Amino acid sequence: MKFFVDTANLEQIKEAQALGVLDGVTTNPSLMAKEGITGQDNIINHYKAICELVDGDVSAEVISTDFDGMVKEGEALAALNPQIVVKLPMIKDGIKACKYFSSKGIKTNVTLVFSAGQALLAAKAGATYVSPFIGRLDDISTDGLNLIAEIRTIYNNYGFETEILAASVRHTMHVIDCAKIGADVMTGPLSAIEGLLKHPLTDIGLAKFLADFNKGN
Ligand code: E4P
Numbered sequence: 001m002k003f004f005v006d007t008a009n010l011e012q013i014k015e016a017q018a019l020g021v022l023d024g025v026t027t028n029p030s031l032m033a034k035e036g037i038t039g040q041d042n043i044i045n046h047y048k049a050i051c052e053l054v055d056g057d058v059s060a061e062v063i064s065t066d067f068d069g070m071v072k073e074g075e076a077l078a079a080l081n082p083q084i085v086v087k088l089p090m091i092k093d094g095i096k097a098c099k100y101f102s103s104k105g106i107k108t109n110v111t112l113v114f115s116a117g118q119a120l121l122a123a124k125a126g127a128t129y130v131s132p133f134i135g136r137l138d139d140i141s142t143d144g145l146n147l148i149a150e151i152r153t154i155y156n157n158y159g160f161e162t163e164i165l166a167a168s169v170r171h172t173m174h175v176i177d178c179a180k181i182g183a184d185v186m187t188g189p190l191s192a193i194e195g196l197l198k199h200p201l202t203d204i205g206l207a208k209f210l211a212d213f214n215k216g217n
Contacts, residue, residue, distance in 0.1 A: 001179050004056070004187035006167070008035045008046060012190045013053050019193070024056035026131075026167065026187040028087070028111070029063065044080065051081040059109045059129075061087035062097075070097040078106045085109045085128060090118045095125045102126030109165065116150040123160035129185065134178070135168035144168070145177050152182045172196055 002023035005016040008031040016022045027050070032038070037046045047060050058081070062073040070093060074086035078101075085107040088094040094110065101108045102125065109129040110122035114137060122130040132151060134144025151164050166178040169188030172195030178186050186192075 001183065002056075002163075002185040003193055004059075004165070004185055005190055005193065006031065006169070006187040007189065008032045008037060008050070010035075010049060010053065013050060016190050016193065017054050021193070022054060022056065023185070024058060024083075024085075024187075025050050025054055026059040026087075026109070026165075028061050047077070047080055047084065051083045054083070056083065057085045057107065058083045059085045059087040059111075061111065062089075065089065065091065065093060067093040067096050067100075070094065071100055074101055074106065074108075087111050087131075090114075090122065095121055098122065098125040098127050102128070111167070114147070116147065116154060119147075119151040119162075119164075120154055123155060123158075123162040127162045129163045129165040131165045131167040131187075133168035134166055134174060135170040137168075138170075145174075145181065148178055148181045148183050172198075 003021055004024040004026050005013060006026045008027045013025055032043055037043055050058050060077045062070045064070045064073050070088060077084050077086055086101055087109040088097050090110050090112045098108045098110055107128040109131055110127045111131045113119055113130055113132045119130045132147050137144035148166055163184035165185040165187060166183040167187050169186050169192050171192055175186050175192055
């Protein structure tokens with residue numbers, strides 16, 4: 001399972017990279033705005049900075065909602081760095097643009113996916129990644145993990161190579177449950193990754209080992 005961190009915060013990206021288990025970064029316009037990154041030039045420079053910090057894929061989202069606009073924006077984003085994955089919204093023109101980019105060998109991430117049917121379309125259009133938003137489904141009392149399981153079954157049935165990128169991951173249990181279902185990737189806050197480290201018996205055990213070592217010294 002790949003671990004992506006879902007942030008535009010350079011310090012958090014550095015911290016995640018330093019842990020040695022990071023496979024990529026996802027961003028979106030809201031995450032950029034949260035860091036105060038506005039204006040086309042600043043956003044482009046920020047993507048470049050993120051690519052310098054990590055080795056893996058970096059999703060960069062288009063703002064256009066029409067095919068021509070998405071193609072123009074996506075081509076400019078993809079030209080920034082081979083690590084860039086063009087992130088496209090799950091709308092009709094987004095699917096057309098996905099097909100366009102996949103036929104040109106440009107990586108894509110179809111975002112804002114909330115149903116198995118949408119995920120099926122994204123795979124048919126050759127998406128590199130599909131992003132079902134599990135946390136936002138949970139927020140409206142709908143089982144986000146069930147969607148991951150449905151997509152896994154469908155993709156396995158037909159051998160689709162599109163990777164299931166479980167997005168809107170909110171906590172550590174989401175990560176574990178997605179891993180059990182077989183999501184290819186998860187993206188979430190650094191806290192969801194670091195939460196995997198924690199167990200009280202580890203802390204108690206380590207304290208005891210150190211105390212026993214110190215008895216003899
Ligand atoms: C995915 O790529 C999105 O950026 C993200 O996971 C959305 O998460 P949120 O629902 O916590 O905003």
